[in-house]
């Protein structure tokens with residue numbers, strides 16, 4: 001059976017050697033010293049590997065069952081959910097006044113990666129609740145915050161996000177669910193939402209649905225969408241639970257992965273709801289938490305890649321097949337382990353260099369979220385906004401690919417269910433689709449984020465890379481990292497220039513290259529992360545680190561990324577510069 005060991009040492013390296021969190025002036029960061037973060041990460045890692053991981057396969061094989069309107073989650077989920085709740089893991093970063101611990105978001109990201117790697121389907125119940133609670137925190141009235149947040153912080157009540165309808169997922173302006181105003185200030189919601197994660201289940205007393213709907217007579221399209229709080233059980237003035245509301249689960253979807261999470265068709269039959277935020281500003285309310293939610297989904301890509309990688313390494317060391325071309329390495333056995341073969345090494349190095357680089361990218365993004373939310377840093381806010389589609393799209397596309405590579409190490413045993421490798425691939429696949437499909441992330445990056453605020457944020461990104469290269473360019477030991485980063489960054493700038501010169505006259509020229517641009521950008525970001533990690537590793541070695549092997553391994557992995565993965569930027573640039581013609585050459589009826 002698969003195993004999961006939390007990568008706490010790598011997380012500590014990123015937090016302290018690379019990001020130097022405890023010297024960051026952001027409020028709340030001073031307490032993030034090595035001992036404190038180690039205590040939190042070790043404890044979370046134990047819970048992940050001992051409680052959540054053993055339920056991963058159970059959730060996959062049992063799935064959720066709908067019986068008489070109630071969804072039964074897989075055996076063991078409820079007890080584990082209680083344990084996570086009781087341990088205080090459900091609201092690490094929410095404010096203390098609502099029952100959270102107000103720890104920095106960066107720590108929540110690290111813990112979230114562990115929980116998600118151990119059991120993505122399970123962790124989604126808590127993740128969706130966090131998303132809904134963040135929306136109430138940002139847009140709710142004081143009364144709504146007091147009424148809902150403490151029980152959501154503790155996950156006594158869970159939350160959902162209801163956007164999708166049968167005829168619209170990306171183009172939400174087409175939405176039909178309607179919300180009619182009532183004399184008592186509430187709204188009556190009628191319509192159907194589909195694919196709602198954690199929509200109905202047996203692990204919480206109440207479920208707080210956040211639902212997008214249109215108030216009749218409002219503006220057409222997306223401008224007429226408002227956001228509503230629709231509890232499964234109406235919450236009385238004294239906080240007790242009252243009547244069952246008119247919202248029910250009509251069906252749970254039979255799907256490719258994340259079987260332990262209930263994906264529900266939700267029917268709203270005159271359900272009572274309350275406006276969250278302003279009328280017709282529902283998308284804006286949703287978007288304020290989208291950056292976090294999308295970073296959370298990017299994290300799922302990294303998490304599945306990490307757990308798949310760990311198991312692929314074990315298998316490659318254990319499975320005996322063939323002999324090393326350079327001479328027998330296991331003379332007492334009938335064959336050498338898979339790990340002696342260069343192609344298996346390439347495969348494992350792809351995975352290792354992705355997961356560690358991607359983890360650094362996620363944690364750096366999370367640090368900027370803290371700098372923006374806690375420290376009011378507008379530059380950090382702009383940078384996170386620019387990079388969010390890259391984090392979501394690139395990390396989930398690549399994360400999925402890495403789970404496939406890990407399967408490949410197992411040969412046929414990766415394809416059959418017994419070894420558990422196929423679950424990682426199946427579970428990772430959804431992250432490329434929900435929270436805005438990756439094609440739409442690329443569209444957002446090229447069509448909106450590049451030009452946002454006059455291109456200020458992308459210029460700031462280039463300046464940051466340039467500054468790093470300038471500062472470390474004269475350091476001989478860093479040249480092997482700085483030079484490839486410079487080349488890759490130039491490719492990114494050339495691609496941006498191509499869009500500027502061609503995108504206005506022919507928008508198809510820009511959008512035909514949007515997916516390549518998102519990947520090009522992602523590689524440059526990971527190149528930057530690896531260069532920074534190489535710098536941190538050199539510094540630790542110069543200071544006489546206790547575990548030099550760890551830092552030498554970092555440097556070797558950084559070299560791999562720079563030489564074997566980062567050159568992908570030139571291929572993406574060539575594709576982008578080929579413009580729209582090769583992509584749009586055929587008429588629709590020629591397909």
Ligand SMILES: Cc1cc2nc3c(=O)[nH]c(=O)nc-3n(C[C@H](O)[C@H](O)[C@H](O)COP(=O)(O)OP(=O)(O)OC[C@H]3O[C@@H](n4cnc5c(N)ncnc54)[C@H](O)[C@@H]3O)c2cc1C
Pocket residue numbers: 161162163164167168169170171194195196197198255263430433434435436437438439440443
């Ligand atoms: C397991 C699961 C869980 C989910 N959980 C939730 C949830 O909790 N809440 C919720 O509201 N929804 C949820 N969803 C829905 C999910 O967010 C949508 O499926 C997703 O946003 C895509 O919408 P769609 O399926 O309607 O595809 P469509 O919008 O029809 O898109 C189909 C394809 O076309 C592409 N596309 C669409 N428009 C454009 C364009 N303008 N330019 C280029 N390409 C375009 C998309 O990238 C996509 O690849 C879930 C879905 C699944 C499968």
